[in-house]
Structures are given as structure tokens and as C-alpha cells.
Amino acid sequence: MARSVVERIATIAPARWMLLGHSMGGKIATVVAARTLRGETPLFGLAGVVLVASSPPSPEPMDEGRRLAMQGWAGAGAVSELHARSFVLADLADSDAADHDALPRPELDRATDDVHRANPEAWRAWLDRGSQEDWSVAVSGSDFKSPLPVPALILAGAADGDLDADAQRRLTAPHFAHAEVREIADAAHLIPIEQPAALAAEVRRFWRERAGLGPTVPSDFGRVLASARTTSRTRAALAARALADDPDYAPTVLDTEQLGRLRLLADHLVPQPGPAIDLAARVDAQLATGVGDGWRPADAPSDPEAYRRGLDALADWARIPDADARGEALDRLGDGDLEAWLEDAAVDLARQWLAHPATMALIGFDGVATGGDTGRQSGFAELRADRAESWEPLPDPAVSSPGVQPPGITNGASRSTTEAEA
Amino acid sequence: MRLDHQRTYSDDEIADVVVVGTGAGGAPLLASLAAHGLRVVALEAGDNTEPRDHTPDEMLAAQQINWMDDRLSGGADATAFGPNNSGRGVGGSMLHWGAFAPRPDARDLRLRGESGVGRDWPIAHAELTRWIEQVERFVGISGPERYPWDPSRRYEMPPVARNASSTAMLRGAEALGITATDGPVAVATRDRDQEHWGLRHACVNAGTCHQGCRTGAKVTMDTSYLPLAVARGAEIRAGAMVVDIETDARGRVSAVVYRRDGELRRQRTAALVLAAGGVETPRLLLHTGLANGSGQVGRNFLAHGATQVWGRYDEDMRAYRGYPSSIITEDLLRPSDADFAGGYLIQSLGVQPQTLATTLARGGGLRGAELMRWMRDYRHLAGVGINAECLPGDDNRLTLSDEIAADGLPRVRVDFSAGENEKRLRAHAIRTMVALVEAAGARETIVLDRTAHTIGTARMGSDPGDSVVDAEGRSWEVPNLWICDNSVFPSALAANPALTIMALSLRTADALRRSAGR
Known part of the structure; x- marks a missing residue:
């Protein structure tokens, strides 16, 4: 069943989509989501999962x-x-x-x-079989070790005997890293016909406030990432990065104030043109993994500590109300003690920005779609300027033609880097 | 690579030779020694991979094939480590190298004799070339039919496909009267059967050499010398981080202590070869205090000048497609108007986006709107870059810090500041490259500073008071300790180092074998 769902979605291939499953359909939706996030389906753009009175991945409790x-x-x-x-x-x-x-x-x-x-x-x-099959380990590993990163909305009818909100919290929610369990009043198991308006309102809210946040990977770019040109491992990594950031992200390495300042700093160092990726949260998550970039300035503390100190030093700066004034102040700070750390921060933030597949599409980089899981590898046959291959998703040339200022980027202080230094 | 059928040795067996590191320095030597019947064990800190484990994704790739534990960088031109110059895994830095394979110029081996600065190599150019040719024959190099700076040279395979950056460089060079052509590249441009590994598929122009080659087209050690070594009876122990070296009463190496799966183990051995690269090799020597009677361990740290000039073109260049650096000129190895010693190579450049953004921020000082402007124009960019001679400086050295890293050894601190020679050379190179890129039709140019490679920290020489190893790579003080990687380079050479490291590896293997009477 999961396979036929995958085939159906593949023929529609929307840019960004959610899976909604009711009852047994919720179990199938969860399995499809798990496979898609592992890069094992020819799909890209999964943004959220809505489970309505869902059967859990484990056997359904039934008298x-x-x-x-x-x-x-x-x-x-x-x-x-x-x-x-x-x-x-x-x-x-x-x-x-x-x-x-x-x-x-x-x-x-x-x-x-x-x-x-x-x-x-x-x-x-x-x-x-269907209700008795145990897909728990296939979905999130043993003991929920690898919960799915996709935002999930889990809806339970207040009067659903076996699958009420408590059961969903226990059986379904742990399979997701970001699950929100909500109870629908005056409903049992047939929520879609019992409370269609309430259900629709919940789905809309979830899309607007959670799953649909951030930039969208254009459908033609997503199609290439979903294709056999892209290896499943690469597709999985990009699928995870394409997911909306949690608006309530709780920082691990930084405290909440430091995270707020890093967000402000990100707006200056890597100003994004469209719907923003929470680069600051992603840098905090990266710092939490403990994997650095291989070096640091000799007199600097470890990366997490350097961030904490640097952001503490920006406390006054962050209070400057005017964005232009803040930008100028930052340029001055960049020439002082904070220079090395600000350089690191700019690099880390820029790398997180570029790691997002929507950014790859924006700048017209499809080189990540090389490889393939089997047989001869896919590369490029056409290498000449102004030529592309038929499979390539072509961004609008007007977007990035030279000299055209992309929308949403204001002129800040810029250094002259074009002079040959003699 | 396949390690499941390899011969294995117990820790208590006395190996003939233990080799630390499986990159360009360790792998050819391992294969050569094993082929002569020596019982050899390689200890590799990183993991074992197959080509199909690699991914074009820059973030995942760096975590898989680069040495990402912090090194401490000091000096006016602090060296960026990590993906820039440090590999990890079975195959070492050859997993991420750029496959640019020029041969060293004869003049570069006699730099001191010629200009009075730097050091001369205690090896004749003709001899080194014979070893290089042996490497080239085994791994397969592609290149032009006629190499303008050495017409007698022949390459096995036709050159890699030119991309938009290649044609731009050729256009600019021609306008300036600079000779440029397809470079020598260690990439198979035809399907090539590699003994004991299998069929290396011809390059598909994915452009992801630095993220790890998935086809086997790029020369790496895990698809060439290491399978040969294993077939001849060598053992490769992945995930084995060496933390100590034990010596006997006579001061000879008797065992190597390493950590594997969280457990400290000791491999006994009759001889030791350090081939862990220009940072980890001196780190081990300084940590153990071995072979440093001259005080030269960690000194003479050299980093090639690797400044780049990027141009913004009206055309949709998309220079991430195809082999990134296919065009070379050797015209600037000794510029007639030089006010510096040595010279530089220029190559064409394409780049992956995260690497470019990193260089724009670090080497170009870009932030904010300017950084975004250049990245938004990514598809219109093409570049050129140099690989330049570097002279030793008293303050450019590797030392151990007080801080202990996760692997249990002190973190290294590497200080590097460009000297007067480097600054003059850089200025010359920038003038040349900006003129070239403008002549190629770029609307706007940007200069990005960077350095590449880690060289010279355990140099070879003919004077025991001034070098760490002799001309064959053998420690002056510990007779059964050998060093074989870029740390033994007496000078940087303008040529990219990998081909020379592999040649030295075969050469040191030959000397070691003879010293062992085999």
C-alpha cells in the first residue's frame, strides 16, 4: 500500500507537500514518510505529516x-x-x-x-495483517532511537476509545522528533466526517505556523533530487535540510538570548532574499554535534565557547534599533577583537544557507544531483557556457544575471575586493 | 575497499614494518614492501570506505573524508585545515585531493643553488622523475598529447573534458601570450582496469573530486596501491589511531601503541614508517620526542600560496560542472620580471558552492550583501588559481599546545605568516591572474587569498644537524624509523605535491627493503 501511495505522489510531484492519513492510512503515511526521509522513494518535498485518528506504526490496539x-x-x-x-x-x-x-x-x-x-x-x-504488522523499527529504529525529523501533527478524537490522545502520545508521537498531539472535541474515530471543519482548520494552522515555513524547493529542482541521478543518501540529507525550522527551537549550545543575537547577526552576515531559513538554529545544532571544521585560531577557545563569548560581546550591539546603524557598527566590530570569530560565524552561517536545497536551486547549482545508487554514475556531458542538459532544472536567468541586484538585498557597506593588490 | 579477505597479523607478532597512514606517502610503500614479501601492517586513523560511499554533498563529505578535529592556527596568515588540506580514512588525503598531477620542475629541486634561499633536494631530478614515471604508469594519468614545457613527456590517456572555466582560462592566456594547455590530471578518461581492484569507470565530469570520487576515475589509494598491497599480503587496520611509539634499550622502535574501538593496543614491529602527513607525523614525533636531535621536527612549515582570482562573466559558466581544474600553465615558474625566488603554476578553477562561500568570506573578507551578491552570481563565475613556491621562515612552525584533543594527543599549533618572498610572488601572481581573467572577458574580478598543503615539518637533507631524515627518508637518529609523506619535502616545489609524495614513497620503500636485506 505504501508503494502505491508513493507511485501516486510521484506522478503528481508537487513542490512541497504534506502526507495526511486517517486511521490505517496514518500508518501508511508514516511508513511513506520514513522511506522518503531515508531517501528511499523517488519523492522530494515532504514538509509535514498529519495523522488523523491514526493507527500507530506498532500493532493497533484492538479488542x-x-x-x-x-x-x-x-x-x-x-x-x-x-x-x-x-x-x-x-x-x-x-x-x-x-x-x-x-x-x-x-x-x-x-x-x-x-x-x-x-x-x-x-x-x-x-x-x-495490516493492523497487526509492526513497523516501529522500520520507522524510527529500536526504542525510537531515530525519530523522524519531519514535523508531525497528530490528531485524536476525544472519544476515540483505543486511539485517544494519550494512546497517540504513547504509541505514535515518539516516532517523530517534532510531534504535536491535539485532541479534536466531539469526535471519535471518524474525525474527517465528524468534524471536517475543525480538521481543516488544524491542517491549515499546522501548515501556516509550522510545516510550511521557510523557503520552498522549486518542483523542477525537487524532481531532479527525486530522480535516479541523485543518490539516496544525498537525497535523505537534503530532505532533512528542506524541512521547516522549528519556530520554538530550543538551543543546545547557546542560551535563548545568544540565539536571538545570532539570528540578528545572521540577518547582517548572510541576508536571505526570501522566506528565511533559521540559520542561527542550524548553526547551534551543528555546534551541538561537536564536529568542527578542522581548525580554529590559536588564541580562540573551542567553537561553542567562542560563539557564547562572541554573542555575549554583541549584547549592546543587538540593542541598536536601526538596522543600518547596526550594520555599520558590525563593520567596526569586524575590524576589532571579534574579527576572527565573525569570520567563522559568516562561514558557518553561509554554509548552512548553501546546504539548503532551496538555496542550491536559487543560485542554480544542480551539481549535487550527480551519482546514482546503481550502475554507471551520472555526471555532466555538457560543460560549455550557456548550455544545459535536458534534465537540468533551469532557474530563471533574470534572477541572477550579472549586475542585477537580487530582490530583498540592500546595499550594505562593502569592501573593495576587485582591485589587484600590487 | 575490500578488507574482509586480507591477511591479518596479531599485535604480538613482530611485523617487518608498520606504516602509519594510508595516503600518498603510505600506500605505494605498503604495496612495494608487501610485493617483496615483507610482512606489513598499516594503521589508519580513519574509516574504510568504498567509492560509492562518497556523496557530492559538501557537508556530509567533509565529515566523512576530512580531518575535522581542531588544529590551532596562529600567525598572520593562519592556515585553514579541515577540508582545505587534511584527509582522513583509508586512502588518506587522496580521498579528497584535486587530482592535479604536474611533475616538479628541475629548477625547483635546486632552489637554493639557484637563488640562495630555501633548500635543495638531496635527490637528482632525473632520479625522482624515474620514480614519478613508475607511479604514472601504475595509476594512469591523463594529459595533453604534447606537453609544451616538456615535449618528450607522454600521458597514457587523453585530457579530461574542458569546462567553461577551462575555455575562459585558455582565452585569457592566449590574449596575454601565455602558453596554457590541458593539465596532467590523475583521472581516468577511459575505462581502466586497475589490477586487484577492478574496472575504474571513465570520469563522468561530476565535478566532485574534492568530495570523493564515486566512479573510481580519480586516482585514490583505496582503488590502486592499497588493493595491490592487500593482494600481496599487507594488512590495513582502519580506525587505528596511533598514540605512542615504544623504543628498546638501543633506542630503536620496538612497538607502536594505538587506540582502536576504544581499546589501547600495541603492535610490535621491526621497523616503523610514519606516513601520516605534514601535521600528524610531526605531531607524533614531538609527542614521543623521537628523531628530533636536530630540533627540526615541526620547523619549516610550508604552505603553498594558493591565491585565486575569480571573474564574473555574462555567460552562464556553471563551472562546477566537470573536472574543476583542467588547464595549466607552467610559464610562470620563473617569470622574467620576478622580484622573488621560485615561481608558480596557474590552473583553471571551478568550485562547489560551500567551498566558494568559505573562500569569499575568509580569503576575500566578504560579508552580508556583498557575500550574497557573489553567491547569487555563482553560475556566472569562473576562476584561476596558483600553486606557488613557499620559503621556510623561522616563525612558521608546528608545535604542541597544552590542550589535549579527543584522540588523546596534544593539539597541534601551526603558525604561519607569509614572508617577503611569498608577498612579492603573490603580488606578481595577482597581477598576472587579474589580467588573464579580464582578458578572458570577465566583467568584474575578485582576489581570494588562501594557502594549500602542509609541507616540510620533518625535512630530508644531507646534514643531520639541519634535517630530520636522510635523502632516503630514514631518521638520522632512529635507524628503523622512516618518514614518507610531505613532511620530508626540503622545499615546497611549485608542483602540487601528491605525485611527488607517491614517487618518494616507492623510493623510500626501495631503500627500506634493501636495508632489510630483501
């Missing part, structure tokens, strides 16, 4: 008697209309809803009809 009874419903052909109706009603917060007109009649009828029309083999397969 054994009820499971056996439901299996029996499809023992000799289709599930009867009577059983289908009772199945749907049992999944509603208020099983009298139909009588009270709280649930529109057509929706209820359609849900009933869907169950009735279900292929009996598929119905039994869901109960026998």
Missing part, C-alpha cells in the same frame, strides 16, 4: 473479541449493510448522531457504503 467478530463479517463475502452501519456508528463520538442530525446523512451513508463495498479480502487483510 481481540471485536477483531474476530469483524473478521467474521467478511467471512462469506462483503460486509453486510447492517454490520457496516454498526461499524461506522461505533466509530462515532455520539452513536445517536445520525438520529440527532449532528452528522449529515449523506456522509454517514457514504461511510457505511464504503465499508459495505470494501473488498472482503482487503477487509480481512486489514484485520489479519
